[in-house]
Amino acid sequence: MPCGTDHDRFVNLFKSRKGRTLTRKQIIDIVQSSHPALERSSIMPSDHDDRGNKGECGCRKFNDHVFERVGRGIYKVR
Numbered sequence: 001m002p003c004g005t006d007h008d009r010f011v012n013l014f015k016s017r018k019g020r021t022l023t024r025k026q027i028i029d030i031v032q033s034s035h036p037a038l039e040r041s042s043i044m045p046s047d048h049d050d051r052g053n054k055g056e057c058g059c060r061k062f063n064d065h066v067f068e069r070v071g072r073g074i075y076k077v078r
């Protein structure tokens, strides 16, 4: 497994939403509604997208990323 629980959290929450296009805010709202103790600032969709980022999860290297970035702050669930 390329990543730990943060990645798994995204996978579990978004596997039922494949193909949907969501804004960064919608994604954060979904994660936070299931995990209210998480700080919004610690919920980083860009860590699990196809572009990669500083501090990224690394899932992109394994073609295991959760999102494709289709615009600025807009992600498609893959």
Ligand SMILES: [Zn+2]
Pocket (backbone or CB within 6 Å): 003, 007, 047, 048, 057, 058, 059, 060, 064, 065, 066
């Ligand atoms: Zn990841």
